[in-house]
Amino acid sequence: MLTKEFNYKVVPNGVCAAEGFLASGVHCGLRKNKNKPDLALIYSENLCQAAAVYTQNKVKGAPIYVTQKHLKNHQAQAIIVNSGNANTCNANGEKDAKTMCQTIAAQLDIEESDVVVASTGIIGQPLPIDLISEAASELKNQLSREGNDQAAAAILTTDTCQKEYALSIEIAGKTVRIGGISKGSGMIHPNMATMLCFVTTDVAIEAALLQEALRAVTDETFNMVSVDGDTSTNDMVTVLASGLAENPLITDSQSAEYQLFIQGLYVVLRELSRKIAQDGEGASKLLECQVTGAKDKATARLIAKSVITSSLVKSAMFGQDPNWGRILCAIGYSEGDFSIENVQVDLASVKGRATVCLNGSHIAFDVAQLEEILTEDEIFIYVDLGQGQAKATAWGCDLTYDYVKINADYHT
Template sequence: MRVKEFPHHVISQGVCAAEGFLAAGVHCGLRKNKNKPDLALIYSDVLCQAAAVYTQNKVKGAPIYVTQRHLINPVAQGIIINSGNANTCNPDGEENAAKMCTSIAEELGIASENMLVASTGIIGESLPIDLIVDACPTLKTQLSRTGNANAAAAILTTDTCEKEYALSFDLEGTEVKIGGISKGSGMIHPNMATMLCFVTTDVAIEASLLQKALKDVTEGTFNMISVDGDTSTNDMVTVLASGLAGNPQITEEDSPAYQAFLQGLYLVLMHLSRKIAQDGEGASKLLECHVTGAKEKRIAKAVAKSIITSSLVKSAMFGQDPNWGRILCAIGYAEGDFAIEKVRVDLASQFGRATVCLRGTRADLKVQELTQILTADEIFILVDLGEGTAEATAWGCDLTYDYVKINADYHT
């Protein structure tokens, strides 16, 4: 899905932008730096319709299993999230994840099964649950309509910046809002997001359609980003819909209201996806690969993912090396039936655009011009397969010396 023209306004407040939502972020002691919050809460004044998608890694964090159980009935009123510890591969993991829900639910005066839970951080270390339990009263008192920034900061690990985005748009005469926060810098690779993302909206929508919208939009956003090829264990995207905007509830998939909601959700998740790719561990450049001219959507997606995941392509972009042969190589091993002799590849940035490959062979290259294009912070790799009308976009980043340094020292 690519939204060509969708009337909307970018607004502030992230997960607090939509009606009925509060957020908070506090330091509970999981992280050594006392100036960094490490425990977040997103809370709704009312019970919400809820949806989620999860990592496809066979190894899953304990919070995912607890959240999945709580969403058998697809409603929720809050989400508690900690950073600094993934609560994964621990014998008491699910017990502690459930205790996180129970502890904050008691403070909020709601049922524990209406709380969702997520964790991010190092794998295989026991979660100091007492630190979280002790912090729950403070977490509740810090809830506010301006708590989104602290919540966005509290979920970060190796990220260098908070990731927020929100918008408003007209839905058949009613102003509605969608906002989100996310985290992700390393262990980012297609196949369910490899990150955490929490989205709130005041749109009134049936739970089954909310789940469908989230799944469909995730396929074209978070599942189209790659930093390092590692699919993480704790990845989850959740959406809470309060319905407080007052629009007639969306109940039909083929309705204009559902299509408008789908476009709004896509824009929010697309911008959060780009922020994650741009903030890849050690990254200096955002890479966007747009593939057109494919016979089928799946082929366009496969080619875009193949290019954006290639370590050789990513290294060349870091070195500002116009080595288009690496791009063509990545196209060539992508799954799908297409003819290389029809392929065109352009490289572009704010400094211009140049064709590097035409009909599967070398174009008339001007190395100095190409090198200048690759000095930009955002590089566009544009591929035309020349065989159809299907298209897809993927996002990634360059591969730098700092990526190795960050991950060599991560445990210590």
């Protein structure tokens, strides 16, 4: 998706990097640890163009349904998010999600329908809506251009670190900023969208093109991440565009301006995707599978995801075991048009790169070298199908003892 000449600059402040955006995060009492914020707000000083993609799980959290209704006009001005409770499978779920929107809309003096709402946490527990309502005033009062860190912290659940990224690019002589925060550690599987991600930008763009860009980039980023094969019930990616960069309005998907924007969006979502994979529950290694030489994009994506999702491959990487047969197995049971006789597999890290399979068969390699390569915390799996020009990349993590422990104790 990136062109060689694409240039960008990494900038601070995540969702507050773009012009017109403020954020905050407070502790309202949903989580036991009073030192951790559990309620976040992102606010734009003007009405934005908005786009979103949602989980494909048939069981969806109540906030998904409310947000879908609110974004029918492709406009929004605020995002309110709580952690600690998913507001899923609750009798009053939609009512509570609407109350969250109504409460913060009253504080901000905006329309309820211009609020995006999201929740993350334990499924099937009543949401203590009074705690959220009582914290709404403090949440609004804490809004600032420096509020990104608190908002990024407030949306976390089993995550071990905050996930944020922002950049600036030049479009038609104007500086455009794109920034995002995300959460995701478990229940992550490539079936969009299996985490929460909130992106802000000051680009001027038509709503239809914003939605088109988000869907296309999501397919290449978040839909190529897998931690554990479980698709969550609540999660979404939302983008708000304030237009305050004052670039000429982007109205054509074939224009150079659109191509610059979509590449910038890709870099932001790619980096957030990598952070989610790296912070998988109990993970000790980030895994990246790059598939090349495929006949078509669909095949490349299927194989990359198949390898990255395989529990046997993930376990081998945790054990630093160069068991390339497991990789071939995962390639073989994936769908797609390819011939295993043409496949080459390499394993690599900063310690070096080694071919472990050539033409679908064993090739002599230095076991000690491979074991050294696999000691690193970032491992690359290169798969060349040798049949075409299409390629794809997927991200995941190893499968450790701690993953079981975290999820065995999650409810308590």
